[in-house]
Amino acid sequence: MTTRHEADEAVLRRHLGKLVEGIQAKDLEGLERLYAVDVVSFDVEPPLRHVGTAAKLKNWAKVFEFFADVTYEVRDLRFVVGEDVAFGYGFGRLNGTSRNGTATSGMWVRGTFCFRKIDGDWLIAHDQVSVPFDVSTGRGVIDLEP
Numbered sequence: 001m002t003t004r005h006e007a008d009e010a011v012l013r014r015h016l017g018k019l020v021e022g023i024q025a026k027d028l029e030g031l032e033r034l035y036a037v038d039v040v041s042f043d044v045e046p047p048l049r050h051v052g053t054a055a056k057l058k059n060w061a062k063v064f065e066f067f068a069d070v071t072y073e074v075r076d077l078r079f080v081v082g083e084d085v086a087f088g089y090g091f092g093r094l095n096g097t098s099r100n101g102t103a104t105s106g107m108w109v110r111g112t113f114c115f116r117k118i119d120g121d122w123l124i125a126h127d128q129v130s131v132p133f134d135v136s137t138g139r140g141v142i143d144l145e146p
Contacts, residue, residue: 005081008122012079012086012115015122023072023094026064028057035124036116042128044109056127063094070096074111075146084117085125091146092129107131107142 015034022030032053041050043059050056063070077090095106114126131140 008081008086009079012081012088012122013077015115015124016074016077016088016113019124020072020074023060023063024070026070028060028064031060032057036118039124040126042126042130044129044131066098067096068099068101070094071106075108086115086117086122088113088115108145 019031019034021027022034035053035056037053038051039053039056041056041059042048043050043056045059045062050059071094073093073095075091075093077088079086079088089110089112091108092111093106093108095104097103110130110132112126112128113124115122116125117123131142132144133140
């Protein structure tokens with residue numbers, strides 16, 4: 001018998017599947033439906049905080065302008081699910097071919113997705129992407145793999 005939390009986790013996995021599909025299709029309208037209107041994003045691109053769907057979609061639009069084609073992969077995804085809040089964490093990699101024809105394999109980043117159930121729908125209320133860094137140099141370490 002499937003518990004409510006297991007059923008919700010399945011919904012959240014499909015939700016992130018839609019995120020991957022939306023990124024690969026460069027579908028800003030589809031992506032917008034996945035986020036809470038007041039989403040707070042701690043993305044790798046400045047500034048430190050992006051607030052609201054317009055700010056989050058502006059970041060995706062920059063990605064879509066840079067890449068002629070783009071792929072997004074999520075690995076080792078885990079969830080913790082409550083009644084009306086949940087979070088998932090794992091690794092993500094964005095790669096593709098730039099508009100000038102240069103192929104990039106991307107880099108693996110750590111990702112956290114926090115969800116709120118709003119009017120019965122799970123929406124991304126917060127996300128955070130981070131890159132490990134070398135304390136001695138202050139530089140990001142971008143060649144790690146999960």
